[in-house]
Amino acid sequence: MHIEILVEDSSGTKLIDSLMPQIIGPQGEPHTWRFHTYKGIGHIPKNLDARADPAKRALLNQLPRVLAGHGRTPGTGAVVVVLDNDNRDCKVFLEELKAILARCNPAPRTLFRLAIEEMEAWLLGDRSALLAAYPKAKKDTLNRYVQDSICGTWELLADAIYPGGSAAIRKAGWPLPGQVKHEWAERITPHMNVEHNASHSFGKFRDGLRQLVVAEG
Structure with a gap:
């Protein structure tokens, strides 16, 4: 097909x-x-x-x-x-x-x-893959995430793994938000297991x- x-x-x-x-x-x-x-x-x-x-x-x-x-x-x-x-x-x-x-x-x-x-909810859905890509991720921030909730998903992920968090990305403005989202997908997906998300x-x-x-x- x-x-x-x-x-x-x-x-x-x-x-x-x-x-x-x-x-x-x-x-x-x-x-x-x-x-x-x-x-x-x-x-x-x-x-x-x-x-x-x-x-x-x-x-x-x-x-x-x-x-x-x-x-x-x-x-x-x-x-x-x-x-x-x-x-x-x-x-x-x-x-x-x-x-x-x-x-x-x-x-x-x-x-x-x-x-x-x-x-980004799909990236957060595989905690093992996320931590393999970003071993210094803030686990307390990740633990606040309720899967597939309406909570500002990409901002929470940014707060967990990006220096300065979502506030730094917003302050920098476009095109940084798109660039970091692309980088997250590029780094996390090679570690993901689609059977366990x-x-x-x-x-x-x-x-x-x-x-x-x-x-x-």
Whole structure:
């Protein structure tokens, strides 16, 4: 099966790409995948029939056009859309995403998955991997984290492993937040075991991918 994977930023792409071989096997053996990395999550257009502004490289802004395009493209086995939930109501958000898909004719086989609250929750879900990458991490800070909670997830991770914590990153401003998130994914994922992750949202992502390729087989 060939899978097109839509991710809202480069750190998320790095995280998922590093773990794909553990989840469904090496690239091309037998499954293949390609990433489409966007510049943020954006907003679902109010008018789903309106032509998307190509200058807006946010995932939700482009999603109606992209899903419709994949529905008309031969060779695409499935589309996987991975988004941070942030502080949205999960049920409502998923219904909004499914409504976009329902307007496609034909509609591509699509899996929507949400990271609760942010994809850094998946890194925090593997404490052993995190400590292998950052052995000096502040364990008292990590112990305050309630898995998959709405708590300022990336800020908590920063407070545990980044000199000066999230305050230093915020003070420096863009592009540092994106750079450090990419570095965290790059350093932590090589130590991760996808079979043992405390994040329920990661488990749903992993299992959803595996169900996709098994159903295809």
